[in-house]
Amino acid sequence: MLFPLFCIVALYLAQIDAKVMQYPLAAGMLLGTITLVQLRILPADSHRSLILFFVLLYLPYCILGWAVGKNEVSFGFPVQRISFLEGTLVEDSLLTRSNKQVLRLSLDAAQSKEGNRCSARGVTSALLSVDEVLVASSKVRLKGSYAKDQALFFADDVQVLNLTYLGLLRRSVLEHLERRIRAVTDDPQVQSLISMLVLGQTTESSFLLKDLSLAAGCAHTLALSGMHLQFFLLVSTSFASLLFGRFRGKRVGTLLPFLYVVLAGPKPSLVRALGMHFFSLLSLNRATGKVQAFLATFMVQLVLFPSALSSFACLFSYAAYGLLVTGTILPKFAGRNTILAVLGTAPASLLLVGSWNPMGLVFSYPVTGLINLAMALSVFSLLSVPGCIMILSWIYHLLLKILSLSSLLMLTFSLGGYLVYFVVVLTCVVAIGYAGRALQDRRRAHDELEIRLRFPLGNQNLAPDGDLVDDQEIWAELPLVQSGP
Template sequence: MFYGGISGLIPLSRVCYVFFIVFIVVVTLTGFLKALAVVMPHDVQRNIFYYVKIILVVSVGSSIGIVALYREKQALFISPMPVKSIQKIHLTMRTDFRLLPKGNLSGQGTVHFCEDATGKRISARGVINLIVSDSLSQLHSFAGQGSSLVVEGSLLPCKHDGGDDLSVPTFYVQRVIQANTPKGLEYMRFVIRKTLWESFRNQVWAGFAIALLLGVRDDLDQEVSLLFHRAGSAHVLALSGMHIGIIAAFLAFLLRRPLGVRPSSVVSLIVLFLYVNLVGFQPSLIRSLIMYMLLMFCFFKGISTSFISVIALSFLIQLFLDPLGMASLSAILSYSALVGIVLLGPPILNVLKGWVPLPLAGALATSLGAFTVTAPLVTAYFGVLYPIGILAGSILGLIVSLFMLGSILFLVFFSFLPMISALIGVVLAYIYKFQLIMLRKFADYSFEIKQVHWSLVVIFSIAMTALFVYGHYRGKEKRTISSFT
């Protein structure tokens, strides 16, 4: 319901009608089955109510989708005056500024006031994107999430026109009139980010470490960024569940023995929440945090559940909390990749066993599972695929994980034991050089798949899925027969 509405497949005016029809059907069916429960055999009751529960879950999911859809519509910028007359905007930043390839800064903010050329100011609301070409060093050093800005420029024309358009408008900033640093907790967050940034300054691998730990690629070598793209592994640089998993594993290793399982899990959750707040509440990180909380709750309550159920519940919770973020491509790719890993990873691993060493087989299964599901989306949005990313992502993921752990240890010892920190820095420099060698090798053997329609890639993905699932069950059957014999 949510993605149908934001993509235009379901007109907003008809979403409620669809929902009410589904709701009436569910209520009628539930009441009818409840009335028949007295005369139905127990087995028939159990089978029917299983499907009733599925229908109820779909109805709840649709309800959340509709609520999220209308919440997103209300969060969009509503111009209080003719769009062409807007010259100044007063806003508060919702995100930190990011450096674009062309040298501009980009971010997202919540609008408070709009002004025209005569100085007339009218209050406004909603979220807009910013592209800034002025005062770059000032904004980079003193502004970020929570900063209040007064900027001058113009709204860029929307790609789609119409009453149901849910795209976030973009304001091109030609001049920054006023920029205030964040206040309160946001200021503390800003200071911590700058402190961490400065801790890596003198290292040759500083830009890469900052990109992995804070998600800021401003100091990342352009050659490294380009090599990751050519190797089909740009997703390794994006903050995701992998980074949360590494930090969670590191915390569990440090805290579980002195504190015990339950206290260490609570402390880990608090630290992970503070980390996500530090780097910014990005969709992939929010997803990982919600899933960590759900899994921890199920573990301590003794609730048996499947991983795919946790993913689904996490999706609905995040959709309700942050519909604007869930409409982004990063959120769609994050959930799609995870579903591919969970559903296709085990069948692929089963097929690769015996042909590939087990550690590499596990990494390949994870990479190929994510690639198979996300390939249609990547093709539809970017128009290009890098198949080398299946192999490169699995190997580079292991190297990046090791490098990230080393970077965390470097920070831990930086202030207390500088000598150990310097030694770790030397090791990280060698890991960084080795990674560059691997990146260049993968980039040399890389090739692009261009001008392929996304529907063909969908067919390819379905065929690949069927092939691996068939291989998985055929392998299980063979092993069962041989064991029986």
């Protein structure tokens, strides 16, 4: 159960200082030495588990270090001389408040101001003024220059060099769905809500709701994540179970969520949620099934989509869900999942914006419920189910009221506040665990191994020696047997 924590710590280390993850030989020698010492101390029957423990620690470290190297930006020329970039989009472009598109580009080559070409590698971000959304897998050529801090490439012009067949198909379907959204409603606010929840696309009308949700600590409810994928999983597996049975239905029902992830694009949180569901179907051990699915998804996603490591969405997704998986060994208490999710994602907020807001603990429940309802109504509205648009409009304005109220109660904490929160949560968990253990020991001492025998009421009769006893009546239904002649 501690392996998800190791993965979370490794992800944070990769974000804080990527060089820590680039010493596989030194890490292997250190872990190997510790393992060999433990093999000499521990009994022989535990050697297999110890070796497996070493592999499950060292293998994710190596894969994470490899992914860090794939994301690190490097050029054949100094960055100041770079004026052209060529690469492939790893995600769909995102609209900004200034009506520009943010691109995340996997670099292939670069060109200097003098026209000299050089090799390039890594994942970089670019800002471009363009009206349409550029879909993932597009190979583009950008003209511009890097900012002084070399964190962002300001592009003046773009040229799409190539687009795969899947990219063309996705763009065609997305354009069709956008026209469909405009056809079912004229309200730009409702249009923006449907686009965010179904397509993961941002419009000009989306920023009001996004800003309020960010201030309330509920920004994760609007971004496409495992919560949204669960809707398609629930609908698909429920329908497939009616047709093929429960066992086959869970596997056949994965098809619709898979197609949805292909349509929405390889967003880190969606890929993580789909991978977790897929590997959970293959797990044979119920006790450790979630941990196995978490580790397998973590390693497979980094191998197939190493560019996800440079996205904070990946860090938020794994930090939140990793603590939820680890939290299954903790005692149950009210709000456990939300408290643990905030505990895991607060450091990511500190890295991203320098502060974190604990008010998400209070407002996540009503906002999440409304978002889940809005997600279902958004899909039904695209299918022309009557009344959905009107209810979506009510939900949108209700969300505005709740998030506006939460923004008035916004609390901003730094690293010191997070440490206090961590100590309080740890203390409460220990106290709840101790109280539960004490109650269990008390019941065990009182009830003798917690086994209670309750007999049905009987009739008191006189025994031959004159004492009162209870005659327990036991009724058995036996087949009628016809006696012979």
